[in-house]
Amino acid sequence: MNVSALKKAAQQAVDAAAATLFDISNKMHADVELSFEEVKAQAWQCAALKAAGFAVEEGLGSLKTAFRATMSSGKPGPRVAFLCEYDGLPVYGQSCGHNVVAAAGVGAAIGLAKIIKEIGGEVIALGTPGEEGGGGKNIMHREGFFEGIDAMMLVYPGMDNIAHSRTVGATRVQVEYFGKAAHAAARPELGINALDALLLAFNGISALRQQLPSDVRVHSIITKGGTLPQVVPDHTAAMITVRANDAETLAKVIPRIDACLTGAAQMTGARLERTWPEKPGRELLSNFALAQRFDHNLQALGRVTRPRDELSGAWSGDTGNVSWFVPTIQPQIAMTARDVPPHSHEFHAASIGLAAEACILDSAKAMAMTAIDLICDEAFAREAKAEFAATSVMPPARG
Ligand SMILES: [Zn+2]
Incomplete structure (x- = not known):
């Protein structure tokens, strides 16, 4: 078979598996499981992959809900991985569309498996x-589960069709202030108000925003604001996320956020506790050569694509770090209108139905087609590899 016949065969295999893929996605949407508790989602995906002839390992290293399904051709050639994500959010369900990501990954694997023995x-x-x-x-990277993979991909449903997608670097800090409890009306002068400290820190960060580069995002929630209004709050807590395009900007911004935290402690007399993670999450290193092929294949499926821009991904993800160790793409495929953002109730609602199903099939097919290009076109494989070698220089230590 020539390459276009191989791609046709893979597409047909994806279409033949459509009912199974939609079933996985629909069940994950109806029965949302949170991070590291995705027992059912794991079982549904593994069952489909076993039925398609894959050798399946359920539970990898310390993660019992991770899995690896492998099918080898028995011949030399690149090892291509399709990544599946399947946790949902508390309250907001599948508002990140991981049910679509998972079904697309399984679909791409089934599509490529159909012709892997030939290529x-x-x-x-x-x-x-x-x-x-x-x-x-x-965690999986630390435990070695990305070793030996030549290229990997996953597709996110979103608001646009963007092959050369981007995500930004991010870090998250847990903040606590400790004050002194006292009767809030009778003897307030004997208390130290930990809620005032937190509010002053938030206000300091709000004032700082004017001086931050435009790509920086700082967003936070108060997880504990006090216990009773008649008691001067002696313990408060918050979570603050900071994101920026690259690690260098993040490294400059973090001390300025931290100054707001320590300043608030000084103003109120409350004691601050916070530990910034040693290694912030890195931005996605999207392999341009791979992305271009994906773009081409997605267009061949009838989707109008557009280049990435500043608005296409101020979000982050754990693919970012591992993309510096394995050539990676994480394209987006349009599922919703431009005014329906991920992490909204409306996006959760959109993650099931016809648009979601079209996303699953197109994502699976375009990924399988790009993998066929990589396996069959040695010059292209070399180009992707050379680009990775040039752009991924000086990766950080593992994890
Ligand atoms: Zn998300």
């Missing part, structure tokens, strides 16, 4: 749990 190499569906704040991929 050589190996196809892997890698189940990566705990993406929403859990950093599951970082």
